Amino acid sequence: SQKIEQNSEALNIQEGKTATLTCNYTNYSPAYLQWYRQDPGRGPVFLLLIRENEKEKRKERLKVTFDTTLKQSLFHITASQPADSATYLCALEGGSSNTGKLIFGQGTTLQVKP
Amino acid sequence: DAGVIQSPRHEVTEMGQEVTLRCKPISGHDYLFWYRQTMMRGLELLIYFNNNVPIDDSGMPEDRFSAKMPNASFSTLKIQPSEPRDSAVYFCASSARQGLENTEAFFGQGTRLTVV
Numbered sequence: 001s002q003k004i005e006q007n008s009e010a011l012n013i014q015e016g017k018t019a020t021l022t023c024n025y026t027n028y029s030p031a032y033l034q035w036y037r038q039d040p041g042r043g044p045v046f047l048l049l050i051r052e053n054e055k056e057k058r059k060e061r062l063k064v065t066f067d068t069t070l071k072q073s074l075f076h077i078t079a080s081q082p083a084d085s086a087t088y089l090c091a092l093e094g095g096s097s098n099t100g101k102l103i104f105g106q107g108t109t110l111q112v113k114p
Numbered sequence: 115d116a117g118v119i120q121s122p123r124h125e126v127t128e129m130g131q132e133v134t135l136r137c138k139p140i141s142g143h144d145y146l147f148w149y150r151q152t153m154m155r156g157l158e159l160l161i162y163f164n165n166n167v168p169i170d171d172s173g174m175p176e177d178r179f180s181a182k183m184p185n186a187s188f189s190t191l192k193i194q195p196s197e198p199r200d201s202a203v204y205f206c207a208s209s210a211r212q213g214l215e216n217t218e219a220f221f222g223q224g225t226r227l228t229v230v
Contacts, residue, residue: 031214031215036219042223043221043222043224044157044207044219044221049215049218089157093215093216099169099170100145100162100164100211101162102159102216102219103159104156104157104159106156107156
């Protein structure tokens with residue numbers, strides 16, 4: 001069956017360090033993958049999209065990689081700050097290709113300590 | 115645009131009652147999604163529409179759940195009769211299609227449903 005897996009345990013790091021979050025998927029062949037941030041009591045907010053032909057994408061302190069062989073995406077936050085504390089979710093297109101069906105992982109909660 | 119608008123923000127109802135959640139997507143978006151979020155199961159896709167047509171409702175848990183999209187600017191998710199296990203946060207999201215991929219999904223603030 002199709003599955004998206006993210007670290008279920010919270011990630012605690014010290015301010016200034018790099019946070020690395022993992023998204024693994026099975027039985028999908030996504031053409032692209034998205035990352036979202038969710039704060040308590042709010043809906044997810046889009047951060048980045050990476051396509052299958054892109055190995056890496058950057059936006060300010062964020063970096064995303066996409067390895068279609070390993071079926072994995074890594075999400076990095078460099079020089080982390082307490083304000084980065086939130087839950088981060090990966091999402092990809094489920095079912096057959098080009099369906100628009102957006103499926104989310106469970107999310108990983110990041111806590112950045114000052 | 116004011117973004118995706120959901121109502122109500124909070125709903126407390128008694129078991130057995132009908133509950134209707136409402137969503138106004140962003141104008142021009144042709145995809146609309148309904149998700150349910152709980153601690154145990156995360157963000158689950160219930161149903162999604164493309165150009166007002168339901169495409170995949172395989173995530174709808176039971177026949178007690180139904181969704182409609184009568185026009186491009188309005189959708190409802192109905193639970194009848196409601197049960198305590200339906201308690202969750204329900205999100206509506208919308209996005210547009212560009213070529214072979216969807217643009218980012220914009221989420222509403224969610225409706226926190228409590229069934230007692």
